[in-house]
Amino acid sequence: MSGSGKAYLFLLPNLFGTVCFVLIPFLDVFRRSCLQAVGSGFVGLSNYCAVLENKAFWLAAANTARFMAVCIPLLLLLSLWVAVMFQSMADAGHRKRRGKTSGAWGGRRKNGIMAISRIKTGFTLPMAIPAASVVVFFQMLFDEKGWLNLLAGWLGFAGRDWLNGGCAFWVLVVCYIWKNLGYDMILWMTGIAGIEKEQYEAARVQGAGGFACFWYITLPQLRATAYVTALLSFVNGFRVFREAYLLSGDYPHESIYMLQHLFNNWFVNLDIQKLTAAASLLVLATGIFLFAAGTLARVLASENRGKRRRVSTSEHKGKPLHFFVNSGESLPVSAPEYKGKLHKAEELAGHGEKPADTGKRKRRKGRKDS
Amino acid sequence: MKKTTIWGIVMRMILAVLLILMVMPLVMLCTNSLMGKREIIETCGAVLSDYGGKAQFRLFPQYPTMRAYVRLLLDSPEYFAAFWNSAVIAGGVVAGQLFTAVLAAWALARYDFPGKAALRFLYMLLLILPFQVTMVSGYLVLDSLKLLDTYLAVILPGIFSALPVFILSRSFAAIPKEVIEAAKIDGAGDFGIFIRIGVPLGRPGIFSVVILSFLEYWNAVEQPLTYLKTESLKPLSLYLPVMVKGEVQTAFAASIITLLPAVLLFFCGQESLEKGIGASGSF
Incomplete structure (x- = not known):
């Protein structure tokens, strides 16, 4: 049997299920989205028009978009910060072990690494806690008579009903970040762990501080990680419906009335026309978005390949630093080739020699004496 | 620093x-x-x-x-019925995914075949779409198969979700080509390579998929809400909030027992979970 035949054999069980439970039924949904409610008269796009004229649809779509636009950047930045903090703490611990340097932190902690992995668990644990369990806590916290208002009372602020006002949106944001911070943190940490330590050491020798290291070494190499992390955060963004539903039911405050609520209510009310049309619209929109994002990523990757951009850092400790940062390497990076070239460049730069021009995509770190 | x-x-x-x-x-x-x-x-x-x-x-x-726990244990058979429902659903989904998603991910990660790009795109699309979009189509097919209001109504569509395929294909793709070439030279067949090399080397990925899927379906709200109508079939995730309203004194104990299986599993597999999640994020 040919290679591709075998591939299909491996795919068969899953593909069979996906076709049966998702693809074929979805074609049926698409067909129904063009039909009348009663009987089976063809009505063309009028169901779609009904959806697009529906106020609830626009409210829900706007809320969902707003939620994603607020939450994803917030979550990405916060989890990246936590990941970087852990990494720097772990590095300090390692250095302490090797007896090279000892910070105030390292001095106090003998088993710093162990402690860090325990703290890490504190951040990742929420992803294991079911929504149904924690909703009791969130109710106690955010209720009008709950703990948060108790705290507000002690501090002399007026309490408010967090779940039934504009604040409900922010309550949901908190729930989302609480749940997903650990997951994103793991993704970032794996990305950071893949960066060669020698790069940092070379940069430090040249006087780069913590922030310069982060900005010019860590960040550019986390691009691929950022792409996946953002994607998975987006996927998880839809799951916040669970918390929203368990906290506030079918019809929550209008600031958290999401597309998921709307679909659910149309489903409960058997509003099949609107539901099928809206589902088709959403699939179309997501498909276009995904296609555009994929194409854009590919175009950027090929455009930047072999192209170098020169970026100069701000002055640091009085010594101007100049890095040649390879801006391109966006998505798939072939690691061994890349690392090899980098290594050579650093050896040159690290020994204070003039960085020789040896390759098309080499990263050089040369220090220019002022 | x-x-x-x-x-x-x-x-x-x-x-x-x-x-x-x-x-x-x-x-x-x-x-x-x-x-x-x-x-x-x-x-x-x-x-x-x-x-x-x-x-x-x-x-x-x-x-x-410990009164609340004792009361929960002795006095609330409905709670344990719901607990059992959750276990059946989560266990069924995980078992099914182990069989189908692992194979599919191996194919996507390790073979070149016509239509691969389209399939990848399809899985990505299914990964991103929220459950509510496929809710109607799922309902229609389950209805025609007379599966509505049974455990299978939640389990079957769950087995074919895209996230495990996504994570697993990433961790399978991380296996070095040389290992597989070497096995081929030694005369291993395609399936032999999968069993002897793919599965052992992809183990962190597989473990993490098991854990993530279990967490996901232990926590499932939307699917049982849509496909199950009989109260006695509802899992903990739907029963617990009802119970909390009725019996305040056991509310917290019931919440703790609910999260216990998920958290225990999380602790058991924490290391491979982190590895597996990490592998899904790196190219």
Whole structure:
């Protein structure tokens, strides 16, 4: 049997299920989205028009978009910060072990690494806690008579009903970040762990501080990680419906009335026309978005390949630093080739020699004496 | 970073505060589950059912007792029925995914075949789409198969979700080509390579998919809400909120028992979970 035949054999069980439970039924949904409610008269796009004229649809779509636009950047930045903090703490611990340097932190902690992995668990644990369990806590916290208002009372602020006002949106944001911070943190940490330590050491020798290291070494190499992390955060963004539903039911405050609520209510009310049309619209929109994002990523990757951009850092400790940062390497990076070239460049730069021009995509770190 | 600067200390303090906030819900659930009936009504009755007054905050119960757990164990058969429902659903989905998703991910990661790009695109699309979009189509097919209102209504569509394929194909793709070439030279067949090399080397990925899927379906709200109508079939994720409203004194104990299987599994497989999640993020 040919290679591709075998591939299909491996795919068969899953593909069979996906076709049966998702693809074929979805074609049926698409067909129904063009039909009348009663009987089976063809009505063309009028169901779609009904959806697009529906106020609830626009409210829900706007809320969902707003939620994603607020939450994803917030979550990405916060989890990246936590990941970087852990990494720097772990590095300090390692250095302490090797007896090279000892910070105030390292001095106090003998088993710093162990402690860090325990703290890490504190951040990742929420992803294991079911929504149904924690909703009791969130109710106690955010209720009008709950703990948060108790705290507000002690501090002399007026309490408010967090779940039934504009604040409900922010309550949901908190729930989302609480749940997903650990997951994103793991993704970032794996990305950071893949960066060669020698790069940092070379940069430090040249006087780069913590922030310069982060900005010019860590960040550019986390691009691929950022792409996946953002994607998975987006996927998880839809799951916040669970918390929203368990906290506030079918019809929550209008600031958290999401597309998921709307679909659910149309489903409960058997509003099949609107539901099928809206589902088709959403699939179309997501498909276009995904296609555009994929194409854009590919175009950027090929455009930047072999192209170098020169970026100069701000002055640091009085010594101007100049890095040649390879801006391109966006998505798939072939690691061994890349690392090899980098290594050579650093050896040159690290020994204070003039960085020789040896390759098309080499990263050089040369220090220019002022 | 030779010296710990003031800035560094401030950062660490923020991190510590964040950590406390992260573990707070679990700690509060634990301590409140040890309260007696009276104390619970005093502190939480105002919020969870209408006892009037305001909630009170106690980090530790005044009179710790296991009463709530005993009551839950002896007095609430419905709770354990729901527990069993959750176990069947989550277990069924995980078992099914182990069979189908692992194979599919291997094909996507290791073979070139016509239509691969389209299939990848399809799986990505299915990964991103929220459940509500495929809700109707799922309902229609389950209805025509007469599966609505059975465990299978939640299990079958769950087996074919795209996330495990996504994560697994990433961790399979990370296996070095040389290993597989070597096995081929030694005369291993395609399936032999999959069993002898793919499965053992992809083990962290497989473990993490098992854990993530279990967590996901232990926590499932939308699917049972849509496809199950009989009360006695509903899983914990739907039964617990109802129960909390009815019986305040066991609310916290029931929440703790609910999260116990998920958290235990999480601790058992934490290392491979982190590896697997990490592998899904790197190219």
